[in-house]
Amino acid sequence: MRHEQIWAPWRLSYVQGDKEAAATSAENLLPGGDPECFLCQCAVTDHRQDRLVVHQAENVVVVMNRYPYNNGHLLVAPRRHLARLDQLDENTEIALVATIRKMTGLLEEVLHPEGFNVGLNLGQAAGAGLPGHLHWHIVPRWGGDTNFMPSLAGVRVIPQSLEALWEVLVDAWNAR
Numbered sequence: 001m002r003h004e005q006i007w008a009p010w011r012l013s014y015v016q017g018d019k020e021a022a023a024t025s026a027e028n029l030l031p032g033g034d035p036e037c038f039l040c041q042c043a044v045t046d047h048r049q050d051r052l053v054v055h056q057a058e059n060v061v062v063v064m065n066r067y068p069y070n071n072g073h074l075l076v077a078p079r080r081h082l083a084r085l086d087q088l089d090e091n092t093e094i095a096l097v098a099t100i101r102k103m104t105g106l107l108e109e110v111l112h113p114e115g116f117n118v119g120l121n122l123g124q125a126a127g128a129g130l131p132g133h134l135h136w137h138i139v140p141r142w143g144g145d146t147n148f149m150p151s152l153a154g155v156r157v158i159p160q161s162l163e164a165l166w167e168v169l170v171d172a173w174n175a176r
Helices: 009-016 038-044 090-111 148-153 162-175
Strands: 053-056 060-064 074-078 115-120 136-141
Touching: 038 053, 038 060, 038 074, 053 090, 053 162, 060 090, 060 162, 074 090, 090 115, 090 136, 090 162
Parallel strands: none
Antiparallel strands: 053 060, 060 074, 074 136, 115 136
8 A cells, every 4th residue: 555645744742742831830820720731721822823712702712623623623612621511600501502503603604514513522431632621522514524535544634724714713703
């Protein structure tokens, strides 16, 4: 089998660990925040584009997934570091559902997907890569998005850079 090389420099921080994220001090976070949790860092960051924060409200933060399953893959999380559904207060719970609804609408406007996978992996045994901080995945889907690349080569092709998509999403959100 002939192997092709795909250049993906943005994955280096995933392989080596995000040094900038690890440097975040606890005093810069919300109460109860974890200095090593990228969602806690995004919940207070002034570096919205650096952290790919698309939207932030009183109780909720929306971040683009740096390692997306598909173009437009978003994470919707409470701003507070909470690991369990029973830790959510009613206002945050309502804000999370409303934000998921608004973000699927935004993605429909911008990317025109044919469907979505929306879900929560609750706990490490359920596949949560960050089990300490609740977050919902919104993954836009298209009829042909499962082509031969993942099936034969174990590779996903994302057609747009994260930075370019961030600009489109933030501009569309601000235009609402």
